Amino acid sequence: MSEPTIGARTTAGDDIAHRLPGQDAGTAGGHQQAIDSGSRRWSSSGAARNGGLVVALALLCVVGWATAGSRFASLQNVEVILSLAAVTGVLAIGMTFVITAGGIDLSVGSVLGLASVWASTLATQAMAQQYGWVVMVGCALAVGLGAGLVNGVLIAYGRVVAFIATLAMLAAARGLAEIIAGRRTQIVTVDSFLDIFRGDLLGLPVIVWIFLVVAVAGWFLLNRTTFGRRTVAVGGNPEAARLAGINVRRHTLYLYGLTGLAAGIGAVMMLARTTAGSSTNGTLLELDTIAAVVVGGTLLAGGRGTIVGTVLGVLIFSTLTNVFIQNDLNSSVQAVAKGAIIVGAVLLQQWFARRDTATT
Amino acid sequence: MSARTQRRRLVGATIAASAAVLLAAGCTSNEPPQQEDEGGGGNAAAAAGTENDEPGDEVVIGFSAPAADHGWMGAITSAARAEAENYEDVTLRVAEGTNDVNLQISQIEGFINDKVDAIVLLPFDGAALTEVATKAMDAGIPVINVDREFSSPFAARATILGDNYGMGVSAGTYICEQLGDNPDAVVAEIAGIDSLPLTQDRSQGFKDALADCGLDVDARVAADFTVQGGEAAATNLLQANPKIDAIWNHDDDQGVGVLAAIENAGRDEFFLVGGAGSANMMREIQSGDSVVQATVVYPSTQAADGIKLARLVAHNKSMSDLASVGVPRTTTLYAPVVTADNVDEFMSIGFES
Structure with a gap:
């Protein structure tokens, strides 16, 4: 694999983007490295990186199967694990884009809470009774997208650091959710909504399908489109991306809109799972999401992102919880194991990456 | 990029963002039909009336509790307010609910400076609020400790706990x-x-x-x-x-x-x-x-009980159904089981989650 040259000399953003290998793990991080050291190579293949995650997930499954037997290794349990991974999964797909572009979005959990509350107020539900579930879904998506765009405007045009802008949104969206809900749990009673989103399609729960569709769309968007390549380029070196003709600000705005939209989708799924809109929905979900993305192999510094890795990261965490509960172990032990998994997975990844670099 | 296009973009993006927000606002009014304010209870008891309920000297009671971030905690504060309104001789000062221990401490210090007659305190963290509660007691203001216990017996005149x-x-x-x-x-x-x-x-x-x-x-x-x-x-x-x-x-x-x-x-x-x-x-x-x-x-009326006890202590009265003099030091509330047989009785103290 050739070391991609830095695109400062190129004029078209698409041009630089197309020069990047279309691997799952993009390599714009390599640009920076290439400038910094001129010799370090980060362009290992995504498959090798994900290898570490697959091993970790397989190990977990072996432990689950050995300790809980057929209760763990059943189709029904696979369905449970996927359902529990679905909401975090959708958020994590959106988050992968932002982190790949060198940003962060701490507000996704709160925005999910706000969207779930807004989409389940008595007024919205009354409208949904009349015009169908589309009203609730449209409302959740619009709230998510709107909040994401506000983040994006603040970060891209207001030049507020992403960490601070989204931290502010984390507080504000949660507060607004509490105000709207009046701190009550709003039970969803719209049957058309519940029937569709709590139902099954071809043997799998609808929300698992949503997760799968979002994951495939995310993979395509990141790896097979100009948008994705620009995202990697912006994360690798925003200045070079700008000089290469990418409108970095506008792209940043789109990215935060995208995570907001993902939070809106997550809100719909959360409403379906819990049948309730509550201002506590999504609490601390941003941390689970970021953990899954980073464990998945997306560089927190930006410039490299992997959707497959993110999906594996999310699955590792929901499988871990499942294995622990199958064995009736308490949540404190589980928290310790979660920490260990985060460190372990990152160490494994680095080991795979080094081995890969050594053999290239 | 010239300053003008930059500004135009900024305006464009702002419009896009506000349009999305408006769209969201359009698809729902965020004002659900007015729901009845569930006081949480206590009214029945007050209505029954005992000698203790007869109006006495004016008392100012300071009330502080954690943020109402879930249904039960919300019911705690609304029940306390409702209870205070049953008494014409009680003026309740409610501090904004907070999960910040430092803020809650300063709220209590504020009550001490204002020389209120009694304080009803549901601390976010019992141990962390013990010192300021002791300070209030030293200043001659009786403190009624609700739900989360202080770490020192000198910090409260009376304690009322869920079980x-x-x-x-x-x-x-x-x-x-x-x-x-x-x-x-x-x-x-x-x-x-x-x-x-x-x-x-x-x-x-x-x-x-x-x-x-x-x-x-x-x-x-x-x-x-x-x-x-x-x-x-x-x-x-x-x-x-x-x-x-x-x-x-x-x-x-x-x-x-x-x-x-x-x-x-x-x-x-x-x-x-x-x-x-x-x-x-x-x-x-x-x-x-x-x-x-x-x-x-797990009674959400315990802060309302706290208000009643604070009033009794401030009036220097005793509990009417006990023979002994003075309000008891510690009251642990009963945790009854609600089943289909008795649910109608309990419906009035059920809080909206």
Whole structure:
């Protein structure tokens, strides 16, 4: 694999983007490295990186199967694990884009809470009774997208650091959710909504399908489109991306809109799972999401992102919880194991990456 | 990029963002029809009236509690307000609910400076508020400690507590009554936040009561008092245990999620006992066709009791149904079990989660 040259000399953003290998793990991080050291190579293949995650997930499954037997290794349990991974999964797909572009979005959990509350107020539900579930879904998506765009405007045009802008949104969206809900749990009673989103399609729960569709769309968007390549380029070196003709600000705005939209989708799924809109929905979900993305192999510094890795990261965490509960172990032990998994997975990844670099 | 195009873009982006927000606003008015303000109770008792309820000297009571971030805590404050309104001689000063210990300490300092006649305090953290409560007592202001106990007996004139251990005992005893003749019955427990002492107390009481009739907790998961946490924990619990006879869920707020998970899994071979006593769960019990058979009350009226006690202390009176002089030091409230038989009685103290 050739070391991609830095695109400062190129004029078209698409041009630089197309020069990047279309691997799952993009390599714009390599640009920076290439400038910094001129010799370090980060362009290992995504498959090798994900290898570490697959091993970790397989190990977990072996432990689950050995300790809980057929209760763990059943189709029904696979369905449970996927359902529990679905909401975090959708958020994590959106988050992968932002982190790949060198940003962060701490507000996704709160925005999910706000969207779930807004989409389940008595007024919205009354409208949904009349015009169908589309009203609730449209409302959740619009709230998510709107909040994401506000983040994006603040970060891209207001030049507020992403960490601070989204931290502010984390507080504000949660507060607004509490105000709207009046701190009550709003039970969803719209049957058309519940029937569709709590139902099954071809043997799998609808929300698992949503997760799968979002994951495939995310993979395509990141790896097979100009948008994705620009995202990697912006994360690798925003200045070079700008000089290469990418409108970095506008792209940043789109990215935060995208995570907001993902939070809106997550809100719909959360409403379906819990049948309730509550201002506590999504609490601390941003941390689970970021953990899954980073464990998945997306560089927190930006410039490299992997959707497959993110999906594996999310699955590792929901499988871990499942294995622990199958064995009736308490949540404190589980928290310790979660920490260990985060460190372990990152160490494994680095080991795979080094081995890969050594053999290239 | 020229400054002008930059500005135009900024304007464009702002318009796009506000359009999306407006769209969201358009699809819903965020003003649900006015819901009746559930005071949480206490009114009936006051209406009954005793000699103590007759108006006396004007008293100013300062009230401080954590942020009303869940149904039960919301009911605590509204019940306290409602109770104070029953007395024309009580002026209640309610400090904004907060989960910031420092802010709560400064609220109490404010009450001390204002020389209120009594303070009713539900501390976010009992130990952290002990010192400032002691300061108030030293300044001659009686403090009524509610729900979360101070670490020093000098910090409060009277303490009123819910009975977390007793909740576990009530839930366990009820399950024993239902399953007593079947020692192999599978009992599961969905706890709240495991690191809190109150969760540990509830679980201990539950375990002890079950042991009394030869049962034990076969499976236990912990959620986090939220709907989503209850849903996730219950989903895994149900998957891990193909056959269950009874479940105790510590908290009715998370119970909404637990019920969603049960419905999702299509399971109904067991009965569910709730905790805290939300109006929601009481309606499930009332309906008669739900897996929810009972819920154990953790009174959301205890701050209202605190107001009553504070008034008595300030008036230097005693409790009318006790022979001894003076308001008792510690009152631990009972954790009754609400079932289909008595749900109508309890409906009025059920809080909207």
